Amino acid sequence: MKFAARRRRNLAITIAVSAILIGAHAVYTAALRDSAFLSGWLLLATVLFLALLNIRKKLPMLPVVSASAWLQWHIYAGWISIVLFILHIGIRFPDGWLETILAGLFVLVVGSGAVGLALSRINARRLTRHGEEVVFERIPVFIATLREEADALVVRSVAEIGSTTIADFYATHLKAFFDGPRNVVRHLGQSNRALFTLLTRIGDIERYLSPKEREVSAELLDLVRKKDALDYHYAHQATLKAWLFVHVPLTYGLLIVAAAHLVLAYAFTGGVS
Amino acid sequence: MTEPVLIQRPQRWDAPFGPKMSEVQVQGVLQLEPFCNMDPDKFSRATPLADIIRNDTRIRNYRNGDIIVRADDYGDSAFIVIEGKVQVVTRPGLSERLLGRTTTKKKGFFEVLRQLWSNPRDPEVRDPTRYGARRETGSRQHGTDETHVFLQDVPAVLEHHRTVRLGAGEMFGEIAALGRTPRTATVFADGDVELLELRWQGLRDIRRRDDEFRQHVDHLYRERGQKEYLRSTPLFRGLGASDLAKIADETLFETYGDFDWHTKYKKLAEASAAERLAEEPVIAQEGSYPDGVLLIRSGFARVSVQVGNGHRTISYLGRGQAFGFEEIAHNWRFDETVPYQRTLRAVGYVDVLRVPTSIMEEYVLPNMPPDQLPPPIEARGAAGSVADVSDEASGIKPGMLEFLVENRYINGTATMLINLDRCVRCDDCVKACAATHGGNPRFNRHGRRYGRYMVANACMHCVDPVCMIGCPTGAISRSSLGGQVVINDDTCIGCATCANSCPYDNIRMVEIRNDRGAFILDEDTNRPIVKATKCDLCIDQMGGPACQRACPHDALERVDMRDLPALADWLNRE
Numbered sequence: 090m091k092f093a094a095r096r097r098r099n100l101a102i103t104i105a106v107s108a109i110l111i112g113a114h115a116v117y118t119a120a121l122r123d124s125a126f127l128s129g130w131l132l133l134a135t136v137l138f139l140a141l142l143n144i145r146k147k148l149p150m151l152p153v154v155s156a157s158a159w160l161q162w163h164i165y166a167g168w169i170s171i172v173l174f175i176l177h178i179g180i181r182f183p184d185g186w187l188e189t190i191l192a193g194l195f196v197l198v199v200g201s202g203a204v205g206l207a208l209s210r211i212n213a214r215r216l217t218r219h220g221e222e223v224v225f226e227r228i229p230v231f232i233a234t235l236r237e238e239a240d241a242l243v244v245r246s247v248a249e250i251g252s253t254t255i256a257d258f259y260a261t262h263l264k265a266f267f268d269g270p271r272n273v274v275r276h277l278g279q280s281n282r283a284l285f286t287l288l289t290r291i292g293d294i295e296r297y298l299s300p301k302e303r304e305v306s307a308e309l310l311d312l313v314r315k316k317d318a319l320d321y322h323y324a325h326q327a328t329l330k331a332w333l334f335v336h337v338p339l340t341y342g343l344l345i346v347a348a349a350h351l352v353l354a355y356a357f358t359g360g361v362s
Numbered sequence: 363m364t365e366p367v368l369i370q371r372p373q374r375w376d377a378p379f380g381p382k383m384s385e386v387q388v389q390g391v392l393q394l395e396p397f398c399n400m401d402p403d404k405f406s407r408a409t410p411l412a413d414i415i416r417n418d419t420r421i422r423n424y425r426n427g428d429i430i431v432r433a434d435d436y437g438d439s440a441f442i443v444i445e446g447k448v449q450v451v452t453r454p455g456l457s458e459r460l461l462g463r464t465t466t467k468k469k470g471f472f473e474v475l476r477q478l479w480s481n482p483r484d485p486e487v488r489d490p491t492r493y494g495a496r497r498e499t500g501s502r503q504h505g506t507d508e509t510h511v512f513l514q515d516v517p518a519v520l521e522h523h524r525t526v527r528l529g530a531g532e533m534f535g536e537i538a539a540l541g542r543t544p545r546t547a548t549v550f551a552d553g554d555v556e557l558l559e560l561r562w563q564g565l566r567d568i569r570r571r572d573d574e575f576r577q578h579v580d581h582l583y584r585e586r587g588q589k590e591y592l593r594s595t596p597l598f599r600g601l602g603a604s605d606l607a608k609i610a611d612e613t614l615f616e617t618y619g620d621f622d623w624h625t626k627y628k629k630l631a632e633a634s635a636a637e638r639l640a641e642e643p644v645i646a647q648e649g650s651y652p653d654g655v656l657l658i659r660s661g662f663a664r665v666s667v668q669v670g671n672g673h674r675t676i677s678y679l680g681r682g683q684a685f686g687f688e689e690i691a692h693n694w695r696f697d698e699t700v701p702y703q704r705t706l707r708a709v710g711y712v713d714v715l716r717v718p719t720s721i722m723e724e725y726v727l728p729n730m731p732p733d734q735l736p737p738p739i740e741a742r743g744a745a746g747s748v749a750d751v752s753d754e755a756s757g758i759k760p761g762m763l764e765f766l767v768e769n770r771y772i773n774g775t776a777t778m779l780i781n782l783d784r785c786v787r788c789d790d791c792v793k794a795c796a797a798t799h800g801g802n803p804r805f806n807r808h809g810r811r812y813g814r815y816m817v818a819n820a821c822m823h824c825v826d827p828v829c830m831i832g833c834p835t836g837a838i839s840r841s842s843l844g845g846q847v848v849i850n851d852d853t854c855i856g857c858a859t860c861a862n863s864c865p866y867d868n869i870r871m872v873e874i875r876n877d878r879g880a881f882i883l884d885e886d887t888n889r890p891i892v893k894a895t896k897c898d899l900c901i902d903q904m905g906g907p908a909c910q911r912a913c914p915h916d917a918l919e920r921v922d923m924r925d926l927p928a929l930a931d932w933l934n935r936e
Contacts, residue, residue: 150478225787
């Protein structure tokens with residue numbers, strides 16, 4: 090099935106389920122029942138189901154539903170949880186401090202999930218279109234290799250040419266650049282200003298270089314471009330990993346506070362349910 | 363400018379098959395059946411019979427019980443008994459265990475779950491005690507670099523299995539060697555035996571030059587399954603036994619391409635498209651008279667049309683597929699002489715059955731229901747324009763098709779394709795692979811790319827598994843569970859023959875350790891024991907390939923490249 094067709098189908102199911110939930114909630118309210126318990130339990134069940142994705146990912150050996158099918162359910166159940174959340178608290182700010190924390194956590198979990206989904210689609214495409222494929226864990230090794238090459242090039246230029254112009258320039262403007270991943274935010278913003286600035290600076294010193302030094306400078310320029318490509322991959326791959334460090338812990342936090350909220354809700358229900 | 367370096371043009375026999383054959387040995391072999399009956403004058407001056415013997419054969423010695431070839435193994439050579447006798451096991455065949463193969467069973471639910479906590483922390487951990495556990499066979503060193511596996515209890519084998527004894531002058535293994543098909547029987551030495559091993563290039567040349575030998579091979583080929591093959595071909599379905607027999611009698615068996623294509627694969631991958639195409643022998647030429655329907659018996663063939671000064675691949679054909687039927691049917695229906703509309707080339711090595719046009723017109727076309735006849739062919743210009751290049755009926759973009767054919771990824775039955783536009787580089791696939799293989803991932807999420815697709819370095823479980831040629835212990839074989847190419851860790855001796863043969867670099871040699879993380883060493887040399895490892899398509903897991911099931915973004919798929927519609931569907935999901 091094409092992705093667009095799947096998206097349309099899943100969206101239609103989500104809208105239908107949401108409509109049923111809104112209808113059921115309205116009927117429940119019209120019957121003078123406390124609909125907060127209904128929406129609360131449904132919301133908790135949905136959040137628990139959403140949390141199961143992480144467990145499924147930890148058990149790849151089990152012959153259960155594929156991770157991709159599970160992720161689809163996760164995404165659309167996530168949208169349904171927003172409907173349930175609105176049904177549960179209404180269109181208002183929560184009043185108690187516990188409820189405020191709980192609502193805040195929910196918004197953060199949903200928000201980080203939506204951001205993660207967008208990043209998954211955007212960053213993957215950007216990485217595909219930007220140079221060679223690099224394994225994230227290997228990036229520091231590749232950067233170290235480039236740094237060693239750059240250092241060796243500069244040392245060689247001093248030893249063989251007898252001039253410190255390139256070495257001075259390297260120490261002032263390039264050493265820090267080669268020390269580790271740089272310009273993460275700029276790369277995420279698709280800005281190439283940092284690279285442009287470095288290339289311009291390298292161009293600016295050309296007039297002070299001998300022909301032999303210019304050869305060294307050209308090699309250095311090549312290393313700068315390679316390093317910039319690695320930085321681009323680092324920025325996008327790190328972001329793809331980092332959002333989960335927000336989303337997953339917040340989900341566990343949400344479940345803990347939701348459990349406390351459940352206990353308190355029943356403790357102070359006054360026999361109405 | 364630097365001066366060019368002059369060398370002698372590389373010749374066919376720069377690398378003989380084995381250690382140099384002495385003149386006495388060559389003359390001795392020429393006195394043996396079937397060579398003594400061959401007319402040396404029929405051989406060309408460039409490839410005389412004596413030189414074929416000198417360069418394409420080698421003397422092999424086996425001791426009592428040594429397994430010479432195993433049933434279902436792939437091989438590229440035939441054997442002639444010089445002295446002694448061999449036993450051919452007919453039925454029942456020897457057990458998988460006796461042949462040194464893995465007898466994998468699916469894990470149960472709790473065994474699968476147990477992997478969660480039982481995987482070792484160190485890489486490539488093995489239990490060293492299990493390597494001595496096999497008792498029905500043993501292995502012994504023969505010379506410096508040969509290992510022979512032998513049957514411990516030959517009388518018991520002879521008692522429980524029917525065998526046929528072959529003596530001096532008799533040949534075996536020629537069909538498997540020429541046809542790139544699995545060996546049909548296991549053969550072992552009955553006492554000390556001296557054999558002449560003849561590699562496929564020599565076999566091919568002898569078959570080409572000697573009528574009697576060709577008739578012998580063709581007769582064997584017809585006897586062993588040609589009729590069954592024709593019957594299973596959709597074109598001939600519904601024909602009576604006598605018609606099929608007549609078609610089989612008239613059908614020509616042809617071979618094209620290079621049996622050792624895998625040895626040139628990496629070099630060719632760096633060549634230009636035109637250079638690669640030039641290396642592929644033409645089986646049928648666009649614009650020439652269609653003298654028969656070509657059935658692919660084994661291997662792959664590229665179907666292309668001329669565009670400008672080059673060729674555009676529009677499809678590829680594998681086992682069981684036919685070429686030229688549309689043209690012949692058109693000419694028969696409309697009494698015209700439309701030539702072949704496409705060119706057919708051998709990609710690697712191809713076996714072809716050529717059913718002559720006259721036979722098609724006499725036996726096949728008149729018996730075919732009109733609704734099964736192909737539509738008429740529209741006239742096509744001499745050479746297409748690059749402006750005409752668009753998605754073919756297969757639904758696969760031309761560039762992608764060229765990429766898959768030129769890199770021979772069409773060989774895969776479970777090629778790992780990754781859509782990089784959807785891959786978030788989370789490595790869940792790699793983690794899943796490690797979790798199901800004792801903590802050791804069996805593939806690299808890295809490989810050649812075309813556009814947004816990557817073919818990862820994972821075993822493709824090839825249709826033509828060249829890795830299986832030459833394994834001395836039979837450790838690498840096709841699984842009886844589902845045809846996956848698997849390695850039996852217990853019988854692998856770490857010779858790296860399979861890893862060196864795999865053109866795609868998908869087999870890794872690893873140094874093994876015990877459960878405390880210490881390297882397991884060879885007691886004689888004190889060097890680490892190595893084993894060949896690769897993707898086994900999670901043959902023992904309940905849910906199939908863990909890598910595919912673990913990908914949350916539908917980015918990874920194990921694709922059977924023989925199923926073009928499924929491949930097109932997957933590629934066009936965006």
